Amino acid sequence: MKLLGCLFVLFCTLPAEATLVVFQWTPQIIYLAADSLTLKVRSNKIIGVDACKLHQQGDIVFTIVGINDDPSMKIDLVTIAKQAAHMNGTIEEKLSAFDKLARTPIERLLHAGLAVQKVGPDIVLDSINIVFVSIREHALARKEYSRQGRTTVTAGQTIVYGVGGGRLPVTDYTSIGVYVEAQAAVDRDPVLSRAEGVPFIAGFLKAQIAHEQARLQQHQIPRVGGSICILQITGGTAARVTGYQKPCPDISRQGPVFPN
Numbered sequence: 381m382k383l384l385g386c387l388f389v390l391f392c393t394l395p396a397e398a399t400l401v402v403f404q405w406t407p408q409i410i411y412l413a414a415d416s417l418t419l420k421v422r423s424n425k426i427i428g429v430d431a432c433k434l435h436q437q438g439d440i441v442f443t444i445v446g447i448n449d450d451p452s453m454k455i456d457l458v459t460i461a462k463q464a465a466h467m468n469g470t471i472e473e474k475l476s477a478f479d480k481l482a483r484t485p486i487e488r489l490l491h492a493g494l495a496v497q498k499v500g501p502d503i504v505l506d507s508i509n510i511v512f513v514s515i516r517e518h519a520l521a522r523k524e525y526s527r528q529g530r531t532t533v534t535a536g537q538t539i540v541y542g543v544g545g546g547r548l549p550v551t552d553y554t555s556i557g558v559y560v561e562a563q564a565a566v567d568r569d570p571v572l573s574r575a576e577g578v579p580f581i582a583g584f585l586k587a588q589i590a591h592e593q594a595r596l597q598q599h600q601i602p603r604v605g606g607s608i609c610i611l612q613i614t615g616g617t618a619a620r621v622t623g624y625q626k627p628c629p630d631i632s633r634q635g636p637v638f639p640n
Contacts, residue, residue: 399433399445400557400588400604402581403511405520405541405550410513410613412520413581414443415589416606430606439516440465440474441611441618445556446508446525447489455485461510470545471514475521475538478510483525483535490527509556515618519547522556553580558603562588578621581610 404411414433433443435458442461449456464478486508506527513520519542527533540547555562565587566573572583585608592602610621 400555400559400562400585401433401443401445401509401511402553402555402559402584403513403520404553404581407518407543407549408614409577410518410520411577411581411610412441412443412511412513412613413585413608413610415585415604415608417592417602417604418448432609434609434611435462436618437462437465439514440471441513441515441613443511444508445511447486450489450492453485453488453492455489457482457485457489457508457510460485461512465512471512471517471519471521471542472538472540472545474514475510475512475523478512479523479535479538482510486525487533490525490533491531511556513613513618515613515616518542518613553584555584558592559584559588561591578610578612582608 399414399417401414402411403413412434416430416432418431418433433448435442442465444457444461448458460482461478464474464481467474467477469477490506490508508525509522511520511522519540521538521540523538524536525533526536541550543549562584566584569583572580572587575583585604588604589606589608592604595602611618612621
């Protein structure tokens, strides 16, 4: 088992999003998983809300690592992602449509995110990532937006996992978000390090959540937590893996539920 950690540690803004997402593409199956703790800033305090972070619009399942929305700025990236996913075209074309619609709102959100550090000084607020999965094409695409300093926001290259057309047939697990302690658990636990598929993904997420709960004893804000949502995409169907989480509203109506 090999896990690729992306070069970003924590994503959070107004509202704040401290997230752990893990995905894996293989020719037979795609896994996409996330925790469900959403942090929101209210009256100069950070509060936690349990909400599924995986969404589906037609052929596309997606998640946003970082900011999802800011009502005060009238920006909702989930709605923008659904608009892009609803368009015709390949997964590359749909993610390109998201980029065109979301680039300016993302820049505004990342600039506004500096204010959250006054509430949670140990929270880094400099990146947003979007992950699209095409059920029909059996492909996964991701893109990172990052703030450099206080003013400059840059968009990274779109990376697409799949077969043909310049896509990467890379089958390693990839983590985005808060995952340092989970990776340490993999390094020291031979059982977890040898696990594959759902057992590995669930164990990886649970290891980070356990560490975040321990932060409460130190009067620190948990950045990851709540229930775990795991999707598996195979045979033209996206379905929740049962036994880990409450149903995701956007996903629970789509296709059969695979057994644990």
